[in-house]
Amino acid sequence: MLHRVMTLDTFTTLCCIMIPVVIVQSNSLVPAWMNRFTDDEMTGVPKHILELQDKHFYPVRRTLQVLLKSSNRRSFAEINQKTQTRVFHSTNFPCTTNSTRSLIRPSSVHQLRPGDIDIIGSIGDSLSVGLGSFSNSIYEVLIESRGVSWTGGGEGTWKQYLTLPNIIKMFNPKLFGYAYGDALAEERGSQFNVAETGALSVDIFFMTKELVKRIKNDKRVNLNDDWKLITIMLGPNTFCLQLCYEDNIKLLKTYKEKLYNSFLYIKNNLPRTMINFVMSINLNVIINFTGKPLSCQIINRGECPCLLTLQYKNKQQDYINVMEQFKMIEKEVTEMEVFRSTEDFVINLQTFTKNIMFPLNKFNKTDLTYLSADCFHLSQKGYARAANALWNNMMQPVGKKSVNWSKELDGFICPTDEWPYIRTWKNSN
Template identity: 65%
Template sequence: MELSSLKVMIFGMYVLFWSPAITTATLQRNILAPEWIGKFTDEEQTGVPKHVLAMQDRYFYPVRQMIQKMLISPSRQNRARKNRKTQKAILKSTEFPCDRNGTRSLTRPTSVHQLRPGDIDIIGSVGDSLTVGLGSFSNNIFEILVEHRGVSWTAGGDGTWREYLTLPNILKVFNPKLFGYAYGDSLAEERGSQFNVGENGALSQDLFFMTREVVKRVKNDKRVNLTEHWKLITIMMGSNTFCLQLCYEDNTKLIKIHKDKLYNSIAHIKSNLPRTMVNIVMSPHLELITNFTRKPMFCEFFNIMECPCLFARQYKNRLPEFVKTMYLFQQVEKEIVQMEEFKNTEDFTVTLQTFTEHLVFPLTRFNHTDYSYLSADCFHFSQKGYARAANALWNNIMEPVGRKSTNWIQEFDRFNCPTAESPFIPTWKNSETI
């Protein structure tokens, strides 16, 4: 069989077995009546029926593992670098942008409002393909399928900040003993994923299930001192709901599901993981991706497959309705982080990070979309794009609540640092003094 034919077959198999979440959603809306899913109980409010989880273990995971290994090429990172899809490497002679003096407490703090960057011991993440780091080094459409968790902007720890700017690689500078970050090209079921439980195709309805998984992993890990270690969990969800459900489901219902699942997820973390700070990254407003210019033809085709609600021609007239729903998702997230029940203990807080609220995509000097920040499908990020997102997330984390930036800028153009006057990670409580 010719290599090209083999790749086409591999791609088709992967689309079929993309993930339990997307497969379930597709069956529900396209093939079987809505009553079909009701025959299977939603055990313990996981959001995923047990029979689907069984299929994941028996069929989905082995196929994904096989395809992952077949598509990994040792030279893909070098090719991505030549194609300007990676961040510019930082020389070893260049100092880290922040002064590290005083960035770790002399004694472990007991209040989340007195937490310094170096006090964070454990990091984890919940999300979809963006959390997975999908497409980071893709040079063709087939390599889009490789999961690069080790360079995930929220929870990847491969290398250092000089090669791969990620939130863990930033925090490792302040606390070299940080753990929980993912490494390598690992799937969620593999050891290398650690506390990065992101899944391709994940929807808002899967959020609580995934949160339970990250909590379970942290509690069962022998390295973790549950009552002493400080933990940082980052959550971002919504993109696949916008792409795959807005045009098929009642949007009012989708907003309620997102609110309920997000609330339950935060409450579950608060109840089970003492000494935890939760980052909620605001759901990205995906209208901007519909305005990309000079998009390659094969990207047009794959974008319809990946995000039919925003790209399929038959839904173009409903775009204003979808835009409003995406805005309402963001408003729901703002409401939840303000709830008093998440402010009544000293060892827990949740903060909304807002750089995605009014995101403007970078342009070339000719004022066209800069595709060097995007993977081969013109939809997911390249490693360069993930580095830019990591920089923006870090800046948000270090900005006072109520004064956070709502856009991103080129990586390393601005890098917020703790200072002697403001040494703590900003929370709703300590931001008043910053």
């Protein structure tokens, strides 16, 4: 797969930087923490790939994080309107935080208030890493801004960076596990955000095991009593890099198996856990982006050849259909009875990505301020919008969840005395 991508004549200046990222995407992402797995757990992962990762891949990534980072990049992103709308210091949080943590820890996940969540974690790809949050150039897209990840970053406050952890911190200031800074997955600052740039759907089980291991080995964790919230989202890299090179039927079958095994592993190893599973995005949305500059058009063909190159244009509708089948598998697996058999575990399928539409600017073109410099990942403003949508999904009953997103902080659903709990399949009625 690598040689097909890299021979694109459009993939020029960036290729020397992206090679380390792409090199491990042929069949399965191989992050550094995989070196800690036993041989049995690494079935199918070539040992030379692991050695490459250990000796070369991490040092290159760490060096790039340092070299590409500008001290003014966040300020420039704000000037370019790529950060969330400024919230005044005097502005109150949209929700009242009284009575949003139970006096006695609940024993049922269906009676979980936002303030009852003690630990937060995240599994995913570059979107969950926060890649490109403050990018003002193509090169800065490579910086992993994990601390402002919409699913797993807790840097600052909701007024600066609207993320799920920063929202939940308002209900439980003692929340922990969220990432901070520009940490890589191998570094301490990542905490329980084990998302990896370039991760494919099949990598979910590897990352699940790493997350469980980190939580179990953390001395701050009261494994049996603390309530844990884990947000999972994957898919874009599989759609961009595998649909045109792999057997799609096999991809679907493997994904279903990995998804099931990951959920079961969490259920069997992490007592008192709620999973936020964010439905895959049908990347038809990026096919329809308008007003992209030439630099984005060039880079996007290298980032997503299966959907954005002329070579596969005649199969585009087939790939769109496969992406819908991924969603069907996610709904099927998350609703399996085996995951509804205990009171201390639940999977909530969050659907704001189901029919997601991208905002338009005053010229009726795609509003690029919600996108990073490569017009593929999100800007910090885009991630804030996603965090708001995810939170709203959590508070909406099953069957009535939003299937799109809206402007950040324009609509913010709060727990009430009548409905104080995070919604699950059981308490939605």
